[in-house]
Each structure stands twice: as C-alpha cells, then as structure tokens.
Amino acid sequence: MTLQRRLSRAPIYLALVAFSVFYLLPFYVMIITGLKPYQDLNVTRMWELPNGIHLEGLAEGWRWVAPNFRNSAMITIPAALLSSVLGSMNGYIFAKWRFPKSDLIFVLFLVGMFLPYQGILIPLVRTLQVVHLYGSPIGLILVHCIFGIPITALLFRGYYIGIPNELVDASKIDGCGFFSIYRRILLPISMPAFGVVLLWQFTSIWNDYLIGLVVLSNPRLAPINVAVQNIAGSWSVEWNVQMSAALIAAAPTIIVYLALGKLFMRGLLAGALKG
Amino acid sequence: MEKLIFQGRGGAAAPSLSLARRRRVAWLKGDRLVAVLMLLPSIVAVSVFIYGFIVWTGYVSTVKWNTVVEDYSPVGLKNWIDLLKMERFHWDMRNLLFYAAGFMSQCIVVGFFIAFLLDQRIKGEAIFRTIVVFPFAVSGVVTGVAWRWLMQPTTGINLLLRNLGIADTMFAWNADTKLGIFAISIAAAWQFTGYVMSLYLAGLRGISEEVREAALVDGAGTWALYRHIIIPLLMPVTFTAIVLTGMGSIRTFDLVVILQGPAFSTDTLAFHMYQATFGLYRFSLGATIGFFMILLSALLVGPYLRSMGGALEQ
Numbered sequence: 001m002t003l004q005r006r007l008s009r010a011p012i013y014l015a016l017v018a019f020s021v022f023y024l025l026p027f028y029v030m031i032i033t034g035l036k037p038y039q040d041l042n043v044t045r046m047w048e049l050p051n052g053i054h055l056e057g058l059a060e061g062w063r064w065v066a067p068n069f070r071n072s073a074m075i076t077i078p079a080a081l082l083s084s085v086l087g088s089m090n091g092y093i094f095a096k097w098r099f100p101k102s103d104l105i106f107v108l109f110l111v112g113m114f115l116p117y118q119g120i121l122i123p124l125v126r127t128l129q130v131v132h133l134y135g136s137p138i139g140l141i142l143v144h145c146i147f148g149i150p151i152t153a154l155l156f157r158g159y160y161i162g163i164p165n166e167l168v169d170a171s172k173i174d175g176c177g178f179f180s181i182y183r184r185i186l187l188p189i190s191m192p193a194f195g196v197v198l199l200w201q202f203t204s205i206w207n208d209y210l211i212g213l214v215v216l217s218n219p220r221l222a223p224i225n226v227a228v229q230n231i232a233g234s235w236s237v238e239w240n241v242q243m244s245a246a247l248i249a250a251a252p253t254i255i256v257y258l259a260l261g262k263l264f265m266r267g268l269l270a271g272a273l274k275g
Numbered sequence: 276m277e278k279l280i281f282q283g284r285g286g287a288a289a290p291s292l293s294l295a296r297r298r299r300v301a302w303l304k305g306d307r308l309v310a311v312l313m314l315l316p317s318i319v320a321v322s323v324f325i326y327g328f329i330v331w332t333g334y335v336s337t338v339k340w341n342t343v344v345e346d347y348s349p350v351g352l353k354n355w356i357d358l359l360k361m362e363r364f365h366w367d368m369r370n371l372l373f374y375a376a377g378f379m380s381q382c383i384v385v386g387f388f389i390a391f392l393l394d395q396r397i398k399g400e401a402i403f404r405t406i407v408v409f410p411f412a413v414s415g416v417v418t419g420v421a422w423r424w425l426m427q428p429t430t431g432i433n434l435l436l437r438n439l440g441i442a443d444t445m446f447a448w449n450a451d452t453k454l455g456i457f458a459i460s461i462a463a464a465w466q467f468t469g470y471v472m473s474l475y476l477a478g479l480r481g482i483s484e485e486v487r488e489a490a491l492v493d494g495a496g497t498w499a500l501y502r503h504i505i506i507p508l509l510m511p512v513t514f515t516a517i518v519l520t521g522m523g524s525i526r527t528f529d530l531v532v533i534l535q536g537p538a539f540s541t542d543t544l545a546f547h548m549y550q551a552t553f554g555l556y557r558f559s560l561g562a563t564i565g566f567f568m569i570l571l572s573a574l575l576v577g578p579y580l581r582s583m584g585g586a587l588e589q
Contacts, residue, residue: 097310207414
C-alpha cells in the first residue's frame with residue numbers, strides 16, 4: 001500500500017477512533033469515579049484519573065447491592081435455563097412438526113416480542129396476587145420464562161429450520177418418535193443455538209428493570225437493577241458509590257459479552273427477525 | 276343431529292362425510308399429537324399472559340377502578356376522554372415525538388455511518404465493532420446512572436467541552452425544561468446504536484461484490500453507488516431498524532426514571548402509566564395509557580409482522 005493510499009484512509013480510522021472514544025467515555029467515567037475515594041470527588045476534576053486505586057467506593061457499593069446481586073443471579077440463571085429448554089422444544093415443533101395453523105401460531109407468539117409491557121402490567125400483578133406469586137422470586141422467574149417464549153422460539157426455530165428435513169424423515173422411518181428424534185438428532189447439534197439463546201436470555205433478564213420493579217419491589221428481594229436505581233435516586237449516596245454499584249450491576253453481562261461476543265452478535269441479528 | 280343430516284341427504288352421503296371427518300383429525304395422532312401437546316403449555320401461557328392480558332387491560336380502561344379498591348363498574352370511554360384532556364398526556368405525546376425523532380435518527384444515521392466505515396476493509400474491525408456494540412450489553416439503569424453524572428451541568432460533558440475549548444456552557448442536559456427529552460435520547464442512542472450498526476453491517480456484508488463492481492464499472496462514484504444502489508438495497512434493514520427504534524421510543528422507561536427532568540419535561544407514556552398505576556393507584560387510568568401504548572405499537576409492528584408472516588409462507 002502506498003503512502004498516499006494510506007493517508008487517504010486516515011479519515012476513516014480517525015472517525016472510527018472518535019466513535020470508539022464516544023462509546024467508551026461513559027465506561028471510563030464510571031470506572032475512574034468508582035475508583036476514587038470520597039474526598040477526591042471534585043466536579044472540576046471529574047475527568048482526571050484517580051491518584052491510585054482506591055477500593056472504598058467499590059466496597060461500599062458492594063455492601064449496598066450484594067444481596068440484590070445474589071437475588072438477580074438466583075432469578076436470572078434458572079429463568080434463562082428454563083426458557084432456553086422451553087424455547088428449544090417450541091422451536092423444534094415449529095420447525096419440524098408443523099401442523100395446520102402452526103405458522104400462524106408462531107407469528108401470534110412473535111407479537112409478544114413487541115409488546116410494551118405497560119399494556120399488561122395490571123392483569124399481571126392481579127394474576128400473580130391471586131396465585132400467591134406476587135412479590136416472590138419464583139413469580140418473577142415464571143414471568144421471565146413466559147415473556148421469553150416468543151424470542152426463544154424464534155431463535156431455536158431459525159436454527160432448526162436449517163437442519164435438513166431428510167435427517168428427521170429418515171429417523172422417522174427408522175422408527176424414531178417425537179422425543180427420540182429430538183434427543184438423538186436435534187439436541188446433540190443444538191449447542192450453538194443454546195449458547196445464543198442462553199446468552200440472550202441471561203442478558204435481557206439480568207438487565208431487566210421494569211418487570212423486577214413491578215413484580216418484586218421489596219428492596220430485600222429486588223433484582224440488582226432495581227437496587228441500583230434506588231441508590232441513584234437517593235442523593236445521599238455518593239457518586240463513587242453509585243458508579244461502583246452500576247459497575248457491579250453491569251459486570252456479569254459485560255463479562256459474558258466480552259467472552260462470548262460472537263454468540264452475542266448472532267443473537268442480535270437473529271433477534272431482529274431477519275427472515 | 277348427524278343422523279338427521281344423513282337421512283336428509285340419503286344413505287350414500289354418510290361414508291364420505293365420516294371420511295372427511297376422519298381426514299380432518301388424521302393429522303392429530305401419534306407423534307403429531309405429542310408435538311401439539313408439548314406446545315400446548317406455551318400456547319396457553321401466551322394466550323393468557325399476552326392476549327388475555329391485553330384484553331383485560333382494555334377492559335380495565337373502561338371501568339371505574341381509580342382507587343386501591345378494585346371497581347369494575349363500567350364508565351364507557353370516560354377514562355379515555357380524561358386521558359386525552361390531561362395536560363400530562365399532552366406532554367407525553369410531545370415527548371414521544373421529540374424522543375422518537377432524536378432516538379431514531381441518531382440510531383439509524385450513526386448506525387449506518389459506522390457500519391459504512393467498518394465495511395471499508397478496516398484493520399482491527401472486530402475491536403471497533405466490539406466497542407460500538409459494548410453499551411448494548413449493559414442495562415438501561417446502568418446507562419442512566421453513568422449519563423446522569425455526565426449530564427450534571429457543573430461537570431461531565433460541560434466540563435469536557437470547556438476544557439477542550441469547544442464551548443463554555445451550563446446547559447442542563449436532561450434537566451433542561453425544553454430539550455431535556457432530547458438529552459435523554461442521546462443516552463438511549465448511545466446504548467442502542469451498536470445494535471442498529473450490526474444490522475446494517477450484516478446487510479452490507481450480504482451485498483455481493485459483483486453488484487458494487489458492476490456499478491463502479493458503469494462509472495458510478497462511491498456516492499452514487501451508495502445513493503442509488505446500496506441504500507435502496509438496505510431498505511429491509513432500515514425498515515427493521517425503524518420498527519425496533521420506534522418500539523424503543525414508545526416503551527422507554529428505565530432511562531427516564533433515572534434521568535427525569537423537572538415537572539413533565541421528560542415524562543413518557545411508560546413512566547406516566549407506571550406512576551398512575553403503582554404510585555396513585557389509578558388503575559383504570561394506567562390501563563388506558565397501557566392500552567394506548569399497545570395501539571401505538573400495533574400501528575408500527577403490524578406491517579412488520581405481516582411481512583414476517585409473508586416470509587414464513589415461502
């Protein structure tokens with residue numbers, strides 16, 4: 001590549017670097033503020049690096065949100081696992097056991113992905129109260145599983161559609177039934193799909209605020225994003241503690257994103273219903 | 276009843292009728308039946324928790340339940356008329372318009388632009404891509420906390436602009452009574468642009484090299500190539516992006532809870548619904564707003580799902 005050619009490409013890289021700075025800036029601010037001790041919180045020196053690493057803010061933030069971090073883990077992990085298993089079964093049926101009107105049912109399922117939850121919150125709360133699951137983590141897990149039905153069915157169906165029908169038909173002739181086809185043929189090659197769906201469900205359930213706020217508002221039982229919002233809402237909590245709490249809340253999803261970025265991107269694209 | 280029909284039609288009709296019935300139920304046996312049974316719990320859950328609840332919400336919007344005590348005495352469209360007259364609702368609509376304009380245009384224009392840049396055979400593309408999508412991995416609450424600090428008038432962005440010598444301002448960002456809702460749309464777009472970018476990037480990657488080369492051979496410049504060929508080819512992606520960002524605009528909640536400005540300057544339908552219902556216990560008012568949000572989304576998503584349904588037929 002000639003020097004001239006390289007120079008002509010410089011603006012592209014410059015623009016990309018500028019965008020990268022913009023997207024990283026809030027993280028930079030969260031991290032440096034979280035690592036500053038209380039007495040160094042000065043509005044005029046907000047952008048400056050802390051003088052050394054101070055973990056008081058982080059420790060204090062952890063004290064505030066540790067129970068909620070545990071709550072979120074106890075809700076998110078089972079909910080993500082259950083809804084993935086359910087989604088795999090539904091996707092299998094929609095892809096390989098189509099029956100009259102099954103495509104229509106599938107599209108009717110998808111409507112749930114676009115639902116503004118405000119449109120169903122009141123019946124949701126009343127129903128959970130009646131079955132004594134209001135204000136309980138089990139209730140929240142159930143709700144996340146149900147609202148996860150559309151997206152998980154979509155992702156798994158998309159994956160299973162790509163598996164040749166001949167494989168399924170051949171095993172039918174060999175005498176395999178509904179469950180043994182699933183167990184012997186589909187399930188063993190489903191791991192990439194499970195990866196995408198688990199990651200998607202984990203991220204969206206962990207990051208949920210509205211459903212947790214409405215179904216499980218008890219501060220002791222609430223998921224972490226509700227707790228972080230409560231801290232941010234009270235002016236008595238210092239900025240370094242707020243930022244630390246936010247970082248703690250963001251850590252699990254950031255870690256899985258960095259570790260499994262490829263799967264994450266695949267979920268993003270599939271989640272947008274591209275055909 | 277059946278017997279009557281047989282007699283009326285004469286004996287010959289009987290076998291063909293039962294055959295038709297048998298054919299109608301033929302698909303529902305053996306493994307097919309197992310499949311339907313396995314799907315049934317999900318069908319029930321979706322019917323109740325989505326469709327049933329939508330109808331229920333619609334019903335609550337026509338009754339008098341505006342206190343803690345459940346009251347299903349019908350009031351017709353009173354809640355709807357009250358809502359339409361409410362000053363706060365007018366703010367919500369104004370804010371929806373401003374927010375949607377800000378959020379959608381930022382996500383789509385910037386998202387496309389970054390995808391365009393990344394499509395130029397960039398060294399370190401994966402790193403740039405990871406950074407741009409990064410904010411999408413964190414929650415709205417975390418985004419709000421970070422941006423609330425950035426939008427403090429005495430520090431944050433204003434301080435950065437001052438230090439860089441760009442502007443000396445005390446602009447209140449999210450707390451500005453006129454433009455606060457735009458400021459919030461910046462934080463929202465910061466989080467969501469990466470998603471739109473990745474949709475566009477996938478779309479660009481799907482356009483074959485031949486198409487580009489053919490256009491270039493025909494003497495089209497880069498600008499004309501994008502203007503007349505690539506952007507039109509990406510219309511389905513743009514359509515998807517409009518639906519997704521439009522939906523995001525209608526239901527925006529987390530960010531406005533944290534970044535709320537004075538009075539109703541940054542109020543949204545979602546936040547109004549939440550406060551009316553769980554703060555003031557005006558359930559029927561809350562249901563009216565909630566149902567209104569569903570109607571708005573239906574306008575946006577309806578055509579999208581119809582095109583989806585069409586794609587499934589193939």
